[in-house]
Amino acid sequence: MNDKAWKEQMAQRLTNASAFARFLGMDKTEDTAIAEAEKQFPMAVTPYYASLIRKPYEKDPIFLQCMPGAGELIEATWLTNDPLGELPCSPTPKLVHRYPDRALLLACSECATYCRHCTRKRISGETLPPISDEELAAAIKYLEEHPEIDDLLISGGDPLLLSDEAIDRILSAVTKVKSIKAIRIATRVLVTLPMRITPGLINIFSKYKPIFVNTQFNHPRELTPEALSAASMLIDAGIPVANQFVLLKDVNDTPECVEELCRTLYHNRIRPYYMFQCDLVRGVEHFRTPLSTGINIMDYLRGRLSGMAIPNFCVDIPGLSGKIELLPNYIIEEKPNETILRDNRGRVTSYPSPITTK
Ligand code: SF4
Known part of the structure; x- marks a missing residue:
């Protein structure tokens, strides 16, 4: 593979929400929140990445990573x-x-x-x-x-x-x-x-x-x-x-x-x-x-x-x-002679403390 393929993808990027929606065959593309979000934060999607999107779009994990929306204005x-x-x-x-x-x-x-x-x-x-x-x-x-x-x-x-x-x-x-x-x-x-x-x-x-x-x-x-x-x-x-x-x-x-x-x-x-x-x-x-x-x-x-x-x-x-x-907490209780632990299935056990030799 040479540089031609990726440079073509870059040249054909979908650089606004309307072009992206048209590529996907979506009906509705007008939305003031989308327009404001793409004004504040840049928008571009490669045709390759857009081609991985499947219906229903509003639930598609790739669509959600690409499409500007009201959430960005919070x-x-x-x-x-x-x-x-x-x-x-x-x-x-x-x-x-x-x-x-x-x-x-x-x-x-x-x-x-x-x-x-x-x-x-x-x-x-x-x-x-x-x-x-x-x-x-x-x-x-x-x-x-x-x-x-x-x-x-x-x-x-x-x-x-x-x-x-x-x-x-x-x-x-x-x-x-x-x-x-x-x-x-x-x-x-x-x-x-x-x-x-x-x-x-x-x-x-x-x-x-x-x-x-x-x-x-x-x-x-x-x-x-x-x-x-x-x-x-x-x-x-x-x-x-x-x-x-x-x-x-x-x-x-x-x-x-x-x-x-x-x-x-x-x-x-x-x-x-x-x-x-x-x-x-x-x-x-x-x-x-x-x-x-x-x-x-x-x-x-x-x-x-x-x-x-x-x-x-x-x-x-x-x-x-x-x-x-951050980890789940597997220690239930620490006592002088033992620690009470749980595993990921909720089973509880005791782990003995080491014997002190001095
Ligand atoms: S997370 Fe995405 S938009 Fe941000 S720097 Fe990485 S590739 Fe670029």
Whole structure:
């Protein structure tokens, strides 16, 4: 596969709700809330991703991730444009340094499809140009001056929408920083534009190991033969692929859906890595589930799936310094000589405390 297929998909994207509705053969396209939502947050869907949608549309998990709507206009005091607090942690225009040993390079603000649930709605859009030579040089200088950073995440937007040459230039520059030992690329092209994974791109990645690809399959229906073939190309080339999905109301918030998603990912060598609680970001509130939904899903998965196939359930809370992992509570009571535990089927048992020898 060459660049022609993905570039054609990009050229034929459905970039407003009316075009999207026409593509699907929907009757009604006029709606003031839809118009306002797409005015506030960009809209684009690849024909490939739109072709996965099935009737009834209002219940389709892929349609819900693509179509602007009234839910994006909800306002609440806890919603912000930058819930992860990335802006105050940006020492150079395209670099975020939020954790001591890790940094984030925002390489491109464009995405193949604009997910309605995006945490970086403040960035994702086509208004910002890709990282410039000057911005890349400033980021590299900062990384060289901070050797405690050994892990670089390249994200955006979607960095794999850049040309092969631009990706090669960025990877060449960051791998010259001696302290960078691992590079993670965050991309959703496997889901929305799998034809972007070309032999040419794999050849570039192969020059710069260790590279890891993190993607975001949110629903089993997204795991098409095309998507799995793109993931296989990366994995066969020695590039591990992990999945970080977002728990989304009415899209994937049932235990059965998450089980099928994680099982299929695992069987196809894609590591289910994170299940994220929806962030407290403006425009996404209608997708947010109670924390108990995720905890109950974790309880359901344990014992049904191999530990290799169970993601970590995490929530990112504004003002705190990182993700909080949430787990079901298996401890019923702690006593001096024993702890009373339950398993995921509700069976209760006693675990004896160690004998004290001193
Ligand atoms: S691909 Fe990623 S950055 Fe782009 S809109 Fe979707 S979630 Fe946001």
